[in-house]
Amino acid sequence: MSxxxxxxxxxxxxxxxxxxxAGWVLTGPVKSDWPSLLGPTRxxxxxxxxxxxxxxxxxxxxxxxxxxxxxxxxxxxxxxDFVSFERVGDNDRVRLLNLDTGKEVWRRELKAVYRGGVxxxxxxxxxPTILDGSVLVYSAxxxxxxxxxxxxSVRWSRPLRKEYEAEDGYFGAGSAxxxxxxxxxxxxxxxxxxxxxxxxxxxxxxxAAAPLEASxxxxxxxxxxxxxxxxxxxxxxxxxxxxxxxDLSNGSTLWSLPFGQKGPTVNAATPVVNSAGDVFLTSSYGxxxxxxxxxxxxxxxxxxxxxxxxxxxxxxxxxxxIFGSDGREDAGGGAYKCLQENDGKLLxxxxxxxxxxxxxxxxxxxxxxxxxxxxxxxxxxxxxxPIWNTALPKATYRALxxxxxxxxxxxxxNGTKDSWFCFQIGTGTPN
Numbered sequence: 001m002s003x004x005x006x007x008x009x010x011x012x013x014x015x016x017x018x019x020x021x022a023g024w025v026l027t028g029p030v031k032s033d034w035p036s037l038l039g040p041t042r043x044x045x046x047x048x049x050x051x052x053x054x055x056x057x058x059x060x061x062x063x064x065x066x067x068x069x070x071x072x073x074x075x076x077x078x079x080x081d082f083v084s085f086e087r088v089g090d091n092d093r094v095r096l097l098n099l100d101t102g103k104e105v106w107r108r109e110l111k112a113v114y115r116g117g118v119x120x121x122x123x124x125x126x127x128p129t130i131l132d133g134s135v136l137v138y139s140a141x142x143x144x145x146x147x148x149x150x151x152x153s154v155r156w157s158r159p160l161r162k163e164y165e166a167e168d169g170y171f172g173a174g175s176a177x178x179x180x181x182x183x184x185x186x187x188x189x190x191x192x193x194x195x196x197x198x199x200x201x202x203x204x205x206x207x208a209a210a211p212l213e214a215s216x217x218x219x220x221x222x223x224x225x226x227x228x229x230x231x232x233x234x235x236x237x238x239x240x241x242x243x244x245x246x247d248l249s250n251g252s253t254l255w256s257l258p259f260g261q262k263g264p265t266v267n268a269a270t271p272v273v274n275s276a277g278d279v280f281l282t283s284s285y286g287x288x289x290x291x292x293x294x295x296x297x298x299x300x301x302x303x304x305x306x307x308x309x310x311x312x313x314x315x316x317x318x319x320x321x322i323f324g325s326d327g328r329e330d331a332g333g334g335a336y337k338c339l340q341e342n343d344g345k346l347l348x349x350x351x352x353x354x355x356x357x358x359x360x361x362x363x364x365x366x367x368x369x370x371x372x373x374x375x376x377x378x379x380x381x382x383x384x385x386p387i388w389n390t391a392l393p394k395a396t397y398r399a400l401x402x403x404x405x406x407x408x409x410x411x412x413x414n415g416t417k418d419s420w421f422c423f424q425i426g427t428g429t430p431n
Contacts (some may be wrong), residue, residue, distance in 0.1 A: 029424070034077040036129040037176040037218050037400070043272055044316040045360045046403050052364040052376050053406060053426035056388045058238060060374070060408065060423035063103030068418040069093055070410050072141075072174075073399030073419065075409050078130040079299070081105075081149070082409065084420055085137050087112050087123035092139050094128070099404075102422060108152035114140035115218035115225020118170045120211060121415065123392060124217070124265050125174030127400055129184075134200070136184060140172030144186060146200060153369070156203035164190025174216040178235070180248060187237050189214020195237045195244075197251055207251035212239040214265035215260070216312065221248070222294055225277050230297045236279060236294070243281060245294055255299040259283070259290050268312035274341040275320065282402060284311040284328050292346050307346040308337050315360045316365065317341055319379040323365055329355045329398075335366070336367065336384060350384035359403045366425075368401050368410065392423060 033040055033051040040047050069086035076083045080099040091109040098105060116122045122140065129136040134155065135147045142161025147154055160166075162171055166189045178185040183206060184198045184307035194212025196205055218237040222245075224230055241262070245254040260267050265285040272280050282289040288306040292299050308315065308326050315324025322341050327334015328350070336353040339346055354369040360379070364387070367375040370394035377385065392410075401410040406426030412418045 005352070027406060029100070031080075031129075033079070034075075034402035034404055034409075035131075036076055036179070037074075037127040038270065038314060039359075039402070040423060042178070042218075042220055044314060044358055045318070049363070050361045050403055050405055051426065052359075052366050054363045054364075054376075054387060056376070056390055056425060059390055060392060060425045063100075063407065063424050065422075066097065066102045066104075068098045068420050069123060070121050070151065070413075070415075070418075071125065072121065072399045072413055073124040074127045075129045075402050075411070076128045077402050077404050077409060081130060082422075083128045083130055083135055084411075085124045085126075085128045087140075092124055092137070094135065094137055094152065096135070096152065097148070097420075102420070106152040108147055108154065110137075110139070110140065110143070110145060110154075110157070112141065113143075114168070114172045115167055115211070121413065123174075125171060125217075126176040129177060129179055131179065131200070136177060136179065136200070138173060138175075138177050138186065140174070141168075142166060142173040142188060144177065144184070144198065144203070146203065149305070155186070156295055159202050160186060160188045160196060161190060161199075163176040164188045164192040164196065164208070166190035168265075169214060169312070171216065173214070174268075175214065176218040178219040178221060180221055180233070180235075185235055185237075185248075187212065187214055187217075187219055187239070189239065194239060195219065195235070195246060195251065197248075205330045206258060209244075209246050209251035210253055211239070212237060213241055217267045219272050219315055220273070221275065222273065225321050229293075229297050230277070234294065234296070238271055238281065240267055240343050242292060245299060245378075254297055255294070257290070257292060257299050257301065260287055261285070266312075269310040269324075270314045272315055272317050272322070274317050274322070276342060276343075279316070280315070280341075280344070282308050282310040282315060284309045289344055293324075303344045305344045307344065308339055309334075311355065313355060313357050314358045318360045318365065319363065321347065321379060323358055323360075323379070325353070325356045325358070327355065329370060338384075348383045359401065361403065364405065366408070368397060370396055370398050373398055392421070419431045
């Protein structure tokens, strides 16, 4: 999910100059893709080409800055392309920028009909998805649109939430679609269907699953298990009150677990999978966490707890541990915590922390606070012992960030005079 506003109690390519110096070949910045929600593997983990530096001198270097419209949708990166999704006036605007310079390659404006809810921001919430030859976007009104990656022309568009009779909820649609092969899986939260599978070729529905009240968590696909407990592809679709296992082939419900509660609550953190294949859910507003083991026809609850209560930031699993923010932004923040992945047991916590997004690269974690605070920590540390800390220019950084090489891509969401940023936090070479 991309992130949204809070309180709900009443929320190519240029050629690079190469230099030979003392036997070292220095080229342009190392790049890796961050093509959709939470990176290449949809879990906050950057690929092996990216690295969080072991030291930093001063503040991160600003590489480029571009004005931004409304919204909480983070960026998507692939190849030399940077895709932004935002609202300007009566239109949602999709832009493809050069990843190195921020220079615009194309833009496409789509009619925006979302009128806002608890939060006055009317921009998109869901992170775009960059595919080989196209870009997929999902608006706050629940319109799913496929654009040509070369020039931004519209291939097809469908008002899914309108078609399946979904309500806007507190913040509109915010669950980022999951692309599996040539299909997109979307939690629409409609009375006619809760989750819909759409063909990327023509936008037509392949299946529509049982009703499910929408949340702001995004669907994931479970990996096959070594012991064949999971034989066929399963989609985990988390709604406001329950989490379903859906058969990818036809959308049938394989199992269902209650998670959530009625009233002014949201489930917004995306499910994460640990090294054993178990699934961890977390939510704020008194809901807590749930660890369960999925199977082909049933799901077994392993643990429930209250040590990690994430309002909207998805935790990261690394080195046998779960790292994430606990608490609510609209209640003054909370703590940063580390749990044991196999049972959810609290290992350590750092109190009085802002809400933080977490990015993992190799064995390190980058914490991005909503006020621009940055910390780097080692996943093996036995407590909150930052390798370094610094800060971005002071602003509100609520949208999900992206990470490639040693560059951090993010945006502000202050309401006016917002911007997209590319910051270099390392030396340009992994270390």
